[in-house]
Amino acid sequence: MCALITILIALGLPLLFPERGLAAEGYLTFSPQVSNNAILAGVGVVVAVVVVIALTQIYSRMARKRQRAPAKGAQKKKGGDFKKQAAKLGFKIAEIKTMRILAAKIAPQDPDSVLSTDAGRERLSADVWERISKREREVKLLQGIQDKLKLMRDNQLHERATVRVETDLAVWIVKKADVEEDVEDMEEVEEELFTDVEQVSGKLMDLSEGGAAVIVELEAGTDDLVELWSADADIWIPPITAGVLNVQRGRGGKPPIFHLHFIDPPLVELRAAIQTLQRTSGMRMA
Missing domain, CATH: 1.20.58 (Methane Monooxygenase Hydroxylase; Chain G, domain 1)
Structure with a gap:
């Protein structure tokens, strides 16, 4: 030029x-x-x-447009053919749109072959099944998160402190009875929660202001409420209500480990007990 x-x-x-x-x-x-x-x-x-x-x-522009026009027409025709194939097979509009996207990923050069051949349909089925499995894992994970958040919301759980003290302090622990939410006299219910309930002895593994890990044989599971207090005359831990986050099976015939989150704990007494345990642990190490 x-x-x-x-x-x-x-x-x-x-x-x-x-x-x-x-x-x-x-x-x-x-x-x-x-x-x-x-x-x-x-x-x-x-x-x-x-x-x-x-x-x-x-x-030059007209020549380029003429070259692109057949390609676009072919693409539209292919898309239309896929929709017709899927509609004849009984798929709905929303399903067809999703299948078209999946088919384009499986066979970018010829998406129509995905529905028109046995091999293509097998590949599409395998891809869909893989996506379903992935979604199920995601849903299960989200469900677990939701359950923990619900437990924290319903029971006003405190966050476990990052600083924990390891101990083998003996404790008493009992499982709280189930209580209906629409009871009229909550004070009477609180008094009857532990009536005729047998306390079980256990041992603390660690303790913090937010929760504890306890080795104990107890008929309780995730989301149950329990109450524990010290069985040691020298280190006093007042009764504390806690929610069971999870139960870890013991190894070699040992009792399971209950991981607990405290609900409105008496922080003054609890901090005093933790400080005493820290001093005792330091003396043992020395």
Whole structure:
């Protein structure tokens, strides 16, 4: 294109200045009539160049559009064929849209073959099953998160402190009875929660302001409520209500480990007990 413009300009220069090519240097003269003709000729050359450039660009664009048009038409036709195939097989509109996306990922070059061949349908079925399994794992994970959040909301659980003290302190622990939410006299219910309930002895593994881990044989499970207190006369831990987060099975015939979250614990007494345990642990290490 640049070469064509250069040639046209070179051809137009003699038309602009015809006398310049014939007269000797220093003897160039212009008559008014000749100058006007030269200017008109030069303008004509410039216009011709612009027209040629414009026509060339228009032609190039039209050629590119003609090349792309068959490809787009083929793609639309393929998409329409897939929808028709799926509709004949009994799939609904929403299902067809999802299947079309999956088919394009399985066979990008020819999505229609996914439904039209046995091998394609097998690949689609395997892909769908894999996605279902993945979603089920995600749902199970989210359900576990929701259950823990519900337990914290319903029982006003405190976050376990990051600093814990390891101990083998003896404790008593009992399981709280189930209570209906619409009872009229909650004070009477609280008094009867531990009536005729046998306390079980256990041992703390660790203790913090937010919870504890207890080794104990107890008929309780996740989301149950329990109450524990110290069985040691030297280190006093008042009765604390706790929610069972999970139960870890013991190894080698040992009792299970209950991981507990405290509910509104008496922090003053609890902190005093933790400090005493820390001092005792330090003395043992020394």
